[in-house]
Amino acid sequence: MPETTIGKLKNLASLDLSNYKLTGLSSDFWSLGSLKSLNLSSNQISENLPSNIDNFGLLETLDLSSNNFSSKIPVAMSSLLSLQ
Secondary structure (H helix, E strand, C coil), X not given: CCCCCHHHCCCCCEXXXXXXXXXXXXXXXXXXXXXXXXXXCCCCCCCCCCHHHHHCCCCCEEECCCCCCCCCCCHHHHHCCCCC
């Protein structure tokens, strides 16, 4: 998918990109503020989670399991108050 495509999906509420062997995410990915459910499990993502992850203020479910994250969880995650 071209890097500038996913950020245009402004009304996207649910996204499952599990098991796609992703190694990273485009910068405009983090502008999907309408997401309520995000599954990025079972990929090969090793980049740091961005500090602007709090853009996902409506996020209720988040699965980042089975990736290669090596950094700490960003402080901004604490502002995702809808996470269950």
